[in-house]
Amino acid sequence: MLPFYQSMEVSHPPNGSGYPARKRNTGKKIAIGAGVGAGVGGFIAGGLLCLLWYKSRERKQHSTSSILLGPTTSSEPSSNRDPELGSSQYQTTLFPYEELKEATNGFSTSRELGGGGFGIVYKGKLRDGRVVAVKRLYKNNWKRVEQFMNEVEILSQLRHPNLVSLYGCTSRHSRELLLVYEYVPNGTVADHLHGPHAHNRALTWPIRMRIAVETADAVAYLHAVEPQIIHRDVKTSNILLDSSFHVKVADFGLSRLFPLDATHVSTAPQGTPGYVDPFYHRCFQLTDKSDVYSFGVVLAELISSKPAVDTNRTYREINLANMTVSKIQNCQLEQLVDPRLGYQSDWEMKTMITLVAELALRCLQLEREMRPSIKEVLEVLRGIESGEYKTKKVVEADVPVREDDSLLKNILSYSPDSITGRWESRATTPNTSV
Known part of the structure; x- marks a missing residue:
């Protein structure tokens, strides 16, 4: 009879690992499962955080309340910004984009009052019953945001019976830039x-x-x-x-x-x-x-x-x-x-x-x-x-x-019939307004 230790079969795992193959495979599966679970959990958590942030921003953006609007923020270099816009704050009412879309029947062409180089004006009716003119600026970019903020800053400070009144606007972060004016019914x-x-x-x-x-x-x-x-x-x-x-x-x-x-x-x-x-x-x-x-x-x-x-x-x-x-x-x-x-x-x-x-x-x-x-x-x-x-x-x-x-004396013999926006200013004040 062989000695006890000689009668035992010893299983040697391949590649010199010190563990049996079955245990090793089980460990791999557990590790992979844990990694996948952690990844899915992180993705879900990130999605929830993004959703909460978006909802919070939307509530702030869509609240119809009187707030202070600061100067325009932009990724544009500070040297390209119009210093005449300044850093002063001004107060006006922010309207939810959805309310103005509803007021103009989805910006229907049948509600158009007119248009120009910067946008189209629509007749609308707010939820509180006021009839207004809604100016919808063309696609957002730095120039349009600057023009938008320029008009808001100017009109929010003015009070004169022969100047159109500004009721408010959307946030500059809104999906579209909209200005809300009093409605003047008799054309131009x-x-x-x-x-x-x-x-x-x-x-x-x-x-x-x-x-x-x-x-x-x-x-x-x-x-x-x-x-x-x-x-x-x-x-x-x-x-x-x-x-x-x-x-x-x-x-x-x-x-x-x-x-x-x-x-x-x-x-x-x-x-x-x-x-x-x-x-x-x-x-x-x-x-x-x-x-x-x-x-x-x-x-x-x-x-x-x-x-x-x-x-x-x-x-x-x-x-x-x-x-x-x-x-x-x-x-x-x-x-x-x-x-x-x-x-x-x-x-x-x-x-x-x-x-x-x-x-x-x-x-x-x-x-x-x-x-x-x-x-x-x-x-x-x-x-x-x-x-x-x-x-x-x-x-x-x-x-x-x-x-x-x-x-x-010195009477004008002509007036320009056309202008170009490509000319560069040669003086000290940068031209960034459109």
């Missing part, structure tokens, strides 16, 4: 002068005079606040009318907050063809007189009922500013004036229109120093509207204007 001045409502002939001369006065009053208010605000896009399609034909100046997306100690801001020209100040266009220097020039074009439209630019007119008259200057210089004002206003048949009407035309001419002068301030423009318009001219000597419109008359 452009609509009534040469647009879809022109056939109604609702804008009589007294109403046109009131539109001129109230628009000048609104722009004068902007120029008087500190820091001064340059609208930069004064035009008849940005002058809204309420049911009583009172003015509400709108669209501050291009506006600039003017530094207190500056005489001008150097920036690439921006605005609407036909309204852009030629000095600004040529020298890249934006001043309050740039708004005065644009207002001069508005006065020309109120006199003529013609659009600022019309390619159907003769080459030299495509631009209304050119046409206005030419007609006045050649003593042909009657060819510019809307014949429905009674210019030829009513002496008083003829005198008032002539005085407004002379004022428009001053606003349209090439050199900005030769233009009046908007405050002076407002004073002159109020005097014409009130009839002060009746107590003063007035030159008949058909008397030729002397060549040395101060009104005809």
Whole structure:
């Protein structure tokens, strides 16, 4: 008989491991199962944390409450940000995106009120019953967010009966950037002068005079606040009318907050063809007189009922500013004036229109120093509207204007019909507004 130790079979695992094969395989399975379980658990936990974060952010974003909005945050380099936006905080109401989508019937085309270079405006009705105008900015990017915050910052600080009121906006982190304004029901001045409502002939001369006065009053208010605000896009399609034909100046997306100690801001020209100040266009220097020039074009439209630019007119008259200057210089004002206003048949009407035309001419002068301030423009318009001219000597419109008359010195010979956003500013203030 063999010794006990010799009769035993010893199992030697392969590869020299010190454990039996069955135990080793079981250990591997346990380890793999534990790893998979841990991975799945971590994934689930991460998903729950992301869900909780998203819900928390959504609640904050969609709460309709009055809060302070800080300056825009962006991954853009700080050198590319517009210093004029500053770091001041301003207060406005945040609306949930879903409520505004519901208010406009999913941004239905049937609710569209108009559009422009930055977005489309829709008519909407909030859950509290208010009828509003919702401006939906085009796809989000740094430029659009900056423009959005610029308009919110400006409008949230302004209070004037002839400026459109801002009710609120969505968060700048919202899926879309939306601005909520008071609804102004009667269209724009452009609509009534040469647009879809022109056939109604609702804008009589007294109403046109009131539109001129109230628009000048609104722009004068902007120029008087500190820091001064340059609208930069004064035009008849940005002058809204309420049911009583009172003015509400709108669209501050291009506006600039003017530094207190500056005489001008150097920036690439921006605005609407036909309204852009030629000095600004040529020298890249934006001043309050740039708004005065644009207002001069508005006065020309109120006199003529013609659009600022019309390619159907003769080459030299495509631009209304050119046409206005030419007609006045050649003593042909009657060819510019809307014949429905009674210019030829009513002496008083003829005198008032002539005085407004002379004022428009001053606003349209090439050199900005030769233009009046908007405050002076407002004073002159109020005097014409009130009839002060009746107590003063007035030159008949058909008397030729002397060549040395101060009104005809340095008169603008053209206004840019087109502009480009590719020009680079050569001065100290960066141009980042659109």
